[in-house]
Amino acid sequence: MHKKLLIPGPTEVSQEILQEQVRHLIGHRGKAFSDLYRGIKSKLTNFFRLPDEYNPTVTTSSGTLWFDIVGRSIVKENALVCVNGAFSSRFAQTIKNCGKKVDLVEVDWGKAVKTRMIADKLESKKYDTVVMCHNESSTGVRNPIYEIGDFIRREYPKIIFAVDSVSSMAGDKILPAEIGCDVIFASSQKCFALPPGLCISLVSDRAIKRAVCVSNRGSYTDLVKIFEFEKKHQTPFTPNISLMYALDKRMDLLLKETYDQVIGRHIKMAKYTRDWAKKYFELFPEIGFESVTLTCIKNTRKKNIDELIAKLAKKGFLISNGYGKLKEKTFRIGHMGEWSINEIKKVLAIIDDIWELEK
DSSP: OOOEEOSSSSOOOOHHHHHHTTSOOOOTTSHHHHHHHHHHHHHHHHHTTOOTTEEEEEEESOTTHHHHHIIIIIOSSEEEEEESSHHHHHHHHHHHHTTOEEEEEEOOTTOOOOHHHHHHHHHHSOOSEEEEESEETTTTEEOOHHHHHHHHHHHOTTSEEEEEOTTTBTTBOOOHHHHTOSEEEEETTTTTOOOSSEEEEEEEHHHHHHHHTOSOOOSTTOHHHHHHHHTTTOOSSOOOHHHHHHHHHHHHHHHHHOHHHHHHHHHHHHHHHHHHHHHHSEESSOTTOBOSSEEEEEOTTOOOHHHHHHHHHHTTEEOEEOOGGGBTTEEEEEOOTTOOHHHHHHHHHHHHHHHTTTO
């Protein structure tokens, strides 16, 4: 039996989207692909309301590739990386592995990184790049990127602001021009409700100009090369054409639903799930900084989470245990992609029955 996915990713993919991938392949250096890719980029531009100084690009990769792209093509010497969970920690380590100097703004898991913390660091030392994870899916924390981006642009306009929105773009409000970020990226298997394998990135002209000045950019991680090929509506290396078909269809569906309704639907699912969690348990994230696309719940009743997951799977649904050191201490329910409020209510009602929470 297929188990419908309410984990932090991959999320559920509809048959309509899966069917797009059985179309015949085309050459990635021909007009047909360039037309397809031009259309995808136009739809991304419209959906995310990108002004002329922002450029969409799609790489055949997981989102983690962009940790390396930031490390190899964006950071010149010194990066300030905000760490409040597993994936932001991985981002920091990747930049170190690229041979760049890294300082941390680090807070406990479950806490958010605040603007004043970054301000204190920027006052004490010179950095060329600030890096942050918007939606830390290991903890369910949503960092205040709009406030932080506004501060950096006003006070430190030469700094490049790079954001991992792997698990929030297309589910939470992500408008790069309003954030003031220069690089922001997401994976296809999260809120875009596609299979894994693509990374959608929105990049400013400032970031591309920065990359020109950075040496040893690598090959697959060379941002300059990526955007040289963008001029021809192509990719430097062979793309996953089948997933491009799926992304093209997904963008049609997102545009039809409209940006505001997509975000509103995710907010409704998040609010219902949080209210349920607060009724029976506690939320793990700091108050006021909860994710819109997944809810991380503190296991205050000391329930057996693995046992719940197994029983829920028999009902046709899959949720996640806590990540890493939070296993059994928390559990996570994803509400991203094509899910609706009624479906979320159904799943939470099943958990009520399994754990007899109403008794």
